[in-house]
Amino acid sequence: MGTLVHKSLLAQGHALSETEKQLNLLQEASLPCFETKLKESNLYPLTAIGVDVFQINIGKMCNQVCKHCHVDAGPDRKEIMTRETMKLCLDAIDKTACSTVDLTGGAPEMNPNFRWFVAQLSARRKKILVRCNLTIIVANKSYNDLPEFFKKHNVEVVSSLPYFNSKKTDAQRGSGVFDKSIEALKMLNAVGYGCENSGLILNLVYNPSGAFLPPDQSVLEVEFKAKLRSQFDIVFNQLFTITNLPISRYLQYLIASENYQGYMEKLVNAYNPVAASTVMCRTTLSISWDGFIFDCDFNQMLDLKVSAKDQHISAFNIDDLLNRIIIVNQHCYGCTAGAGSSCGGELT
Amino acid sequence: MKTYYDPEDLKKFGKVSEWQPELGKKFFDYYGNVFEDGALTKREKTLIALAVSHAVQCPYCIDAYTEDSMEQGFDEEQMMEAVHVASAIKGGATLVHGVQMMNKYKDLSM
Ligand code: SF4
Ligand code: SF4
Numbered sequence: 001m002g003t004l005v006h007k008s009l010l011a012q013g014h015a016l017s018e019t020e021k022q023l024n025l026l027q028e029a030s031l032p033c034f035e036t037k038l039k040e041s042n043l044y045p046l047t048a049i050g051v052d053v054f055q056i057n058i059g060k061m062c063n064q065v066c067k068h069c070h071v072d073a074g075p076d077r078k079e080i081m082t083r084e085t086m087k088l089c090l091d092a093i094d095k096t097a098c099s100t101v102d103l104t105g106g107a108p109e110m111n112p113n114f115r116w117f118v119a120q121l122s123a124r125r126k127k128i129l130v131r132c133n134l135t136i137i138v139a140n141k142s143y144n145d146l147p148e149f150f151k152k153h154n155v156e157v158v159s160s161l162p163y164f165n166s167k168k169t170d171a172q173r174g175s176g177v178f179d180k181s182i183e184a185l186k187m188l189n190a191v192g193y194g195c196e197n198s199g200l201i202l203n204l205v206y207n208p209s210g211a212f213l214p215p216d217q218s219v220l221e222v223e224f225k226a227k228l229r230s231q232f233d234i235v236f237n238q239l240f241t242i243t244n245l246p247i248s249r250y251l252q253y254l255i256a257s258e259n260y261q262g263y264m265e266k267l268v269n270a271y272n273p274v275a276a277s278t279v280m281c282r283t284t285l286s287i288s289w290d291g292f293i294f295d296c297d298f299n300q301m302l303d304l305k306v307s308a309k310d311q312h313i314s315a316f317n318i319d320d321l322l323n324r325i326i327i328v329n330q331h332c333y334g335c336t337a338g339a340g341s342s343c344g345g346e347l348t
Numbered sequence: 349m350k351t352y353y354d355p356e357d358l359k360k361f362g363k364v365s366e367w368q369p370e371l372g373k374k375f376f377d378y379y380g381n382v383f384e385d386g387a388l389t390k391r392e393k394t395l396i397a398l399a400v401s402h403a404v405q406c407p408y409c410i411d412a413y414t415e416d417s418m419e420q421g422f423d424e425e426q427m428m429e430a431v432h433v434a435s436a437i438k439g440g441a442t443l444v445h446g447v448q449m450m451n452k453y454k455d456l457s458m
Contacts, residue, residue: 163423167424214419214421215421219389
């Protein structure tokens, strides 16, 4: 446990805000190469098998500065997607048969074009996921109607809650975050989110508050449901357990707490070939705030663009992207450990 | 600094099989089976192991089962309560022998 952070690594002028430095660190550790592991599992090169999900990161601006954030998001980050780039994303989406558009950030709701974009996606009858950090709903009055807005467009809400108490939650996400999250969850429940037969989905995300791996998803879900209901009268649909990947602020935490080598060894030892065959990048495209295309949000944060001739949404070439080889590196061990991990929780 | 216990030695536990492979294998197979889901869940067994680690005061086990308990989603309060269970049993086991002392005392007294 340590002190809370208030600024992004970029604003601190921290060396690890540079992706090159992060990649060097990942390469330097004496660990078996991820590509070799894939070869041993007959999965190399890892290839795309479709584009079912568009995960769009509409900006790095966030009202929180979580300790483990792989985006290095925060109030001091000003990079957000313009409406022009959103239009290019819509054109690209129209060229695919994708079922789902997953909006992430930062706090995606802070982008002034967020509601416009959601309405456009909703008109296309896509399943819309919003990675809502909960506290944004109560951050100021202009966001208080987000639950109603989500409901209107049948948005699926996916929200982080690292634990059912304030100690662990606040240690990771900032002081006071737990209480505000509970308030926001109650507002979501009040319009029907997470309630039986409402059809409005509210899923929670658990990720470890430290240098250890997540537990079995279904087992922890039972405990989360019981505790949140008995202590706060809160309901939700599913709990996703997610492994922290050694990127950006989480990588910085691992180094500063001297847990880096031990954590990486743990990930390597827990390598699971079944999880490796189902990693989310095989069916996902990730778009950055400035319109570049990546295999996943993690590769995006390491600036590892897709292996395709055209890497920008303005020159979107679906055939080329469908035939791409996925760029992997040592951070990928985070997706293949144990039951595997993706933005939708366990893989196996 | 030389110490009797080196945290790195835990990773070498499996090496005990090198000098007696047959018994080593039997032990590690058995150990693995014990921690599988059964009438008790793997998760419940982890917390029992954490308590027992403290009762037997094995530093390797304490490190290993603290980490395992965290990975099973237990929090500080739950883990400390498990340690108190171990402590209560150990303390109780000491104290209950006081009855034996009392018996002996009475036997030898007028
Ligand atoms: S983890 Fe999410 S809520 Fe926390 S700083 Fe990053 S983007 Fe914001
Ligand atoms: S980090 Fe990205 S590229 Fe690597 S395995 Fe995970 S989803 Fe795929």
